[in-house]
Amino acid sequence: MSYRVRWIVADQTWHDSFKTRALADSFRSELLSLARQGEPFDVATGQPISRLRTEAPTQRWYDHACAYADMKWPHAAGKSRQGIAESLATVTPALLATSKSRPATASLRAVLYGWSFNARRRAEGPPPDELVRVERWIARNTRPVADLADPTVLRPALDSLTVLLDGRPAAASTVSRKRAIFYNAVEYAVELGHLSANPITSIKWRAPKLSEAVNPRVVINHRQARDLLAAVRQLPSGDRLAAFFGVMY
Known part of the structure; x- marks a missing residue:
């Protein structure tokens, strides 16, 4: 109440x-x-x-994330810049304060990855006309950085790093890379005084383990494997090659 x-x-x-x-x-x-x-x-x-x-002004996550991207941009290689933009664009939708009038996911992604977290494009001017309202909505509706101290806010943000755009689970290496960038962005918030400490260090969170499934489109079937091994045995050192390919299969 x-x-x-x-x-x-x-x-x-x-x-x-x-x-x-x-x-x-x-x-x-x-x-x-x-x-x-x-x-x-x-x-x-x-x-x-x-x-x-x-009252001290409240720094919102979106503004801080843009400032973090700007800080990293001059010293980051092209691949690193892409990784920063990708990671921030992944976690920011999880830090929205409301879903009211929320733009489409594709529009959020387009403005975040293609403009907001690209320091060069943002310095050149506003986003494309069709994304101006989307960007303004994001700027108004992301949570304050201080909210990250609340585990009920931080956990969903971390969980968002484990899912790809199409809903499939992300690889462990991808989750680890994005978490490292998110951690560094939150650490920058501590440096600027928006947080007293990095809350990620105190939260007990692990990326869910993924069950590896065999993709039948890229792995040969049993008949093809038998034919391969039979053909390999006809070559010099065929027994050893058959054992080698057999273990691989």
């Missing part, structure tokens, strides 16, 4: 929710006291001006 306080600034209704009645009453009393003292309120946020001055 939560308790909501409503107030009006410049004919616009604002509200805030609190876990306890006491917190809600305290906030309401603060607003009334400031209003009686003639405190100006910000029409863009509905907050008292003095409150805005004392």
Whole structure:
């Protein structure tokens, strides 16, 4: 259960929710006291001006991820730049604060991988016209970096690294590479003061083990294997070659 306080600034209704009645009453009393003292309120946020001055700005994940890509870009090789963009584009959709009016997955991917986390393209100007609204929606709706300290937020972000775009499980090497980049991006948030410590170090998380399945399209069948071994035995050192290919099969 939560308790909501409503107030009006410049004919616009604002509200805030609190876990306890006491917190809600305290906030309401603060607003009334400031209003009686003639405190100006910000029409863009509905907050008292003095409150805005004392509150530190909240860094959202999307803005931080762009800053991280910019920081790494000048010193990273082409392959590394692709890996950074791929990893950040994978984890960012898992750090969205809402699904309301969420753009299509393909559009999210297009703007994140193709523009947001490509420092050169972002420096050249805005994204393509059809992706401008998508980019703005992402910028408004990613979670604050501080939310990563919550395991219920961090775990889904880590889990997102284990799945490919088509829904298939990612290879262990791919998961390990993306996790390392995500870890480094969170470490950069610690360096900038957005987090007091890297929460990934304290969370007990392991990528799920994948069951390796044989793909019949790329492995010969039993008849083909018998024919191969029979043909190999006709060659010089055929017995050894047959044993070699037999063990491989």
